[in-house]
Amino acid sequence: MNEMKRVEDMCRAALPLDPQRLARVRSRVLTTIAERQQPASRAARGRPWLVRAKAGGRWPSWVAPLAAAAAVAAVIAGAAIVSSAIHPPARTPAAAPQAYTATAAVFVIPARTGQGIQLLPFISGGVSLDDQAQVVKSGAVMSIAVRLLHGKLTPSALDQEVSVTVRPKSQVLDISCRAPTGEGAVACANAVTTAYLQNRRAAAMAALNQQLQPLQSLISSLQKTVAALTATVSHLPKYSPQRAAAQVQRTSAQARLATATAQVAMLYSQKADISVGYILSRATTFRSSA
């Protein structure tokens, strides 16, 4: 086989993007194109006419479309004047302001203790995240997001701009935010996502602290018991039945103390390394949603 044939075969063997990936890229390209239209339309649209204007012609070729546009505008204006003379001026709704939407995705992990005890309310069997979607839009999360955005929006106003969807058969929430600018939408979506995770982490911490409190009280009480029994043992005569009984009680208390201490240590280690979810994809692009 000659070298060119081999190189051609090598090129033919390469796989193009599969349809799903290609569709994603298509959507990305067309979304970006759509976003660019607003600022680019004035500058870019006129250029081709200028480039292709015939040098030898009496009028440059861009005159014709301009004249046509002017004629159309004149006709429309005339019709409007006639119409307003016949009918009273109708109140038309103001044009909707341009709005942009950006989306971030968060993967929600069930927060559990080492013994599998569920710390936070979560779905059973990983089927539905509807409750968590509601948590995202809660006042607590919105308040944190407003703080992160350093904005003048109130939590309830921000809530109006945020929407949450649950990806079917997954533990993923898509958090979307609408804003007057694309950058604002991106910042908003990321802030709400971060706020949700901060809030969820705080809730998991609170749940851990709730388990820690009784354990710490128990440890304190057991330490006093052990100390008291140690003092009792030291005052009782050797080989006396009372001393033997106190020693048995002390051994039992020490065992319970060791267990409680181990549980507290484990809860502290979980506090240091608690995982309640993570950002699957930050919002980086936005789309027009006027």
Added chain:
Amino acid sequence: MRDTAAQVSGHGDAGPDARDDAAMIARSLHAPECFGVLFDRHASAISRYIARRLGPDAADDLVAETFLVAFRRRGRYDGAHADARPWLYGIATRLIGQHRRDEARFLRAIARTGVDPAAEPIADQVTDRVAAQAASRELAAAVAGLSPAQRDVLLLVASGLGYQEAGRALGVPAGTVSSRLVRARRKVREALGAQDRARPGEDAAE
């Protein structure tokens, strides 16, 4: 946007020039959604070309970048050329040029392992697979040894562009394409070793 694109792609009343890329590009100046048709026509081939040169992982980003650059420059497209493939391949090639190190690393990896991540595994038999891997290794090493300009020409022509089209893609005359291709083929032939050199009649027969 998709509806308009569908209309102009031939499903609607698109007119006689619906298959003409130049007409579609001109139309996209006023109806940007028409650019989606150009994407549908050529994105698969461009993605194959990019995957061949940089690996499948880089293809998504560079395909998107290729079409976005093309969209930005569509006002300067020469309407005399109905087929936009060379133009798109040219943009993709220039973008690949910004990733020369990645390309070299990709080719070196194939040369070292014989496993080509860009290609589908076709050989079921162990002996065939071993032979295919050996061939991939040799060829990747040979292509890696070319200069960037030679590699561009060789892979554009091997991807199906003619000399004129490759020249349009690279912005050089067809004669330059021809001479670069001759040098590239000679280097690859030499790198592939005595087995190909022993059959000089193949070139003449082409």
